[in-house]
Amino acid sequence: MERVPVLKIGEILLVSIQIDMEDQVALQLQEDLAERIVATGVRGVIIDISALDIVDSFVGRTLATIASVSRVLDAETVVVGMRPAVAITLVELGLSLPGIRTALNVDLGIAMLARQDEDIDLLGDEDDTDQVAEPTP
Amino acid sequence: MNDDVQRLPVVTDQDVVRVRQLVRTVAVAVKLSLVDQTKLVTAASELARNTLVYGGGGEAEVSRVHNDRRAGIRIVFADQGPGIADLDLALTDGYTTGGGLGLGLSGARRLVDEFEIDTEPGKGTTITVVKWCR
Amino acid sequence: MPLSPDEASRFAVLLESNAESLAARWSELAGAGLRGRLSGAELLRQTRDLRSAFQQALAGGASDVNDEAAAELRAQLSELSSHRARQGFSATETAISVFALKEATLHVLGDAEDAATLRDYVAFSAFVDRAALFTFDSYVRVREALISDQAEQLLELSTPVVKLWEGVVAVPLVGTLDSARAQVVMERLLQTLVDTGSPYAIIDITGVPAVDTQVAQHILKTVVAARLMGADCIISGIRPQIAQTIVALGIEFGDIATKASLADALRYVLGKTGKRPVR
Numbered sequence: 001m002e003r004v005p006v007l008k009i010g011e012i013l014l015v016s017i018q019i020d021m022e023d024q025v026a027l028q029l030q031e032d033l034a035e036r037i038v039a040t041g042v043r044g045v046i047i048d049i050s051a052l053d054i055v056d057s058f059v060g061r062t063l064a065t066i067a068s069v070s071r072v073l074d075a076e077t078v079v080v081g082m083r084p085a086v087a088i089t090l091v092e093l094g095l096s097l098p099g100i101r102t103a104l105n106v107d108l109g110i111a112m113l114a115r116q117d118e119d120i121d122l123l124g125d126e127d128d129t130d131q132v133a134e135p136t137p
Numbered sequence: 138m139n140d141d142v143q144r145l146p147v148v149t150d151q152d153v154v155r156v157r158q159l160v161r162t163v164a165v166a167v168k169l170s171l172v173d174q175t176k177l178v179t180a181a182s183e184l185a186r187n188t189l190v191y192g193g194g195g196e197a198e199v200s201r202v203h204n205d206r207r208a209g210i211r212i213v214f215a216d217q218g219p220g221i222a223d224l225d226l227a228l229t230d231g232y233t234t235g236g237g238l239g240l241g242l243s244g245a246r247r248l249v250d251e252f253e254i255d256t257e258p259g260k261g262t263t264i265t266v267v268k269w270c271r
Numbered sequence: 272m273p274l275s276p277d278e279a280s281r282f283a284v285l286l287e288s289n290a291e292s293l294a295a296r297w298s299e300l301a302g303a304g305l306r307g308r309l310s311g312a313e314l315l316r317q318t319r320d321l322r323s324a325f326q327q328a329l330a331g332g333a334s335d336v337n338d339e340a341a342a343e344l345r346a347q348l349s350e351l352s353s354h355r356a357r358q359g360f361s362a363t364e365t366a367i368s369v370f371a372l373k374e375a376t377l378h379v380l381g382d383a384e385d386a387a388t389l390r391d392y393v394a395f396s397a398f399v400d401r402a403a404l405f406t407f408d409s410y411v412r413v414r415e416a417l418i419s420d421q422a423e424q425l426l427e428l429s430t431p432v433v434k435l436w437e438g439v440v441a442v443p444l445v446g447t448l449d450s451a452r453a454q455v456v457m458e459r460l461l462q463t464l465v466d467t468g469s470p471y472a473i474i475d476i477t478g479v480p481a482v483d484t485q486v487a488q489h490i491l492k493t494v495v496a497a498r499l500m501g502a503d504c505i506i507s508g509i510r511p512q513i514a515q516t517i518v519a520l521g522i523e524f525g526d527i528a529t530k531a532s533l534a535d536a537l538r539y540v541l542g543k544t545g546k547r548p549v550r
Binding site: 020021022023024053054055056057058083084085086088089092093094095 | 150151153154157158161171172174175176178179182183186230241243244245247248
């Protein structure tokens with residue numbers, strides 16, 4: 001079975017999905033990511049799906065689960081690079097991916113994670129005592 | 138009227154990927170627009186997974202079709218599984234018995250031009266979808 | 272009644288031996304219906320070419336305009352219809368140019384009164400009719416191609432996606448939006464977001480006279496699709512009547528930002544990105 005590589009770049013885990021994933025591969029990625037977040041202690045995950053020509057409800061659900069799991073582990077997930085045709089199809093399918101943050105490309109995704117880190121720094125210690133994950137907007 | 142019918146088994150995870158790839162190839166060959174290709178392949182992926190997960194495996198049949206004005210693709214998913222007891226309920230957004238999002242059937246129906254479902258409890262389910270070129 | 276090989280060759284000879292007078296009479300007859308919109312010289316050149324194509328087809332033994340021997344004739348007729356269609360002549364005017372051959376031929380046949388000539392002429396006349404129908408068909412095909420080309424050009428012209436600011440693109444929609452056009456615009460907008468890496472899009476509908484449920488749905492779906500991709504859409508220029516329609520149709524714009532004008536929308540976006548427009 002193929003595996004999607006997870007790269008650590010600075011304080012971010014970067015996942016670039018380049019293959020048409022079987023369901024098992026997607027589930028494996030979900031597990032791998034959770035382990036790597038804990039092992040590396042990163043605060044941000046970027047999942048690049050610009051090579052995916054479709055996202056069906058299974059992949060959509062996997063992405064949503066990854067986002068929720070990483071949030072519990074105190075890391076924010078940004079899904080980047082969704083193609084227009086994929087987005088149009090997801091809307092028609094009825095999948096709105098609530099709870100997933102998205103950006104147009106990797107650069108904007110990194111900028112989004114950086115902004116969030118600044119916000120947290122501004123809040124100082126108070127934020128660290130707050131163990132409850134922020135509800136998704 | 139139809140030509141070159143292609144059949145694929147839907148028994149494993151990899152088969153779902155193969156169905157997606159075959160549908161994509163045929164969709165490109167009949168010159169569906171990029172968005173329509175994406176919609177059809179996504180629908181095929183949902184339905185193939187249903188055949189595998191709920192139908193206990195089955196077969197997918199992809200063929201090119203024509204009417205007097207347009208070309209299109211027809212995909213038939215058939216299984217000998219338990220069938221669907223309450224069709225209306227199964228076609229409702231958000232309804233699921235398999236732990237999914239419940240968008241497989243209802244969502245796939247919105248992504249294609251024609252959607253036909255033939256099911257009988259205990260006998261199995263056959264779903265036929267068609268997408269036409271614009 | 273198809274043209275027999277004998278009849279065909281007899282007419283080939285007739286067209287050959289009366290080449291000049293026939294072409295002259297023919298162009299005169301054809302010109303009458305065109306009310307001087309084509310010069311006499313031009314028309315004469317066309318009828319001369321057509322005459323020799325007819326003669327060639329008949330000499331080759333063509334019994335119908337679809338025969339192998341009539342390939343050159345068909346090419347000439349297609350060219351004629353394509354020219355006429357592009358110059359704005361009507362289908363009838365174009366077909367009459369071909370029909371006129373019948374009267375011109377009658378003219379050169381002279382006063383023959385025997386039944387054999389009449390039979391020949393009827394068969395020949397049927398041949399010309401089919402040639403004219405062929406002309407009519409190809410005229411229609413050319414016009415249809417013209418119309419669909421123009422529709423496409425119109426679509427291109429009327430749906431520009433422009434970069435308004437760093438990270439902000441806008442689509443000023445002008446004119447009636449049907450479902451097909453709305454879809455094209457929206458796909459192009461989403462693609463531009465990717466190509467330019469712009470996280471903000473402004474859809475300005477100042478120039479849209481009416482919005483129906485379907486079009487509103489397309490706009491809404493685009494906003495949701497853009498959001499899935501990581502971009503925000505702002506809708507500007509909603510005119511009072513359209514706002515009334517939207518409410519009357521029960522369309523939920525939900526939490527989508529709407530602004531009165533394009534300028535307001537741009538100011539709003541720049542405010543969000545922390546950039547200030549320099550006055």
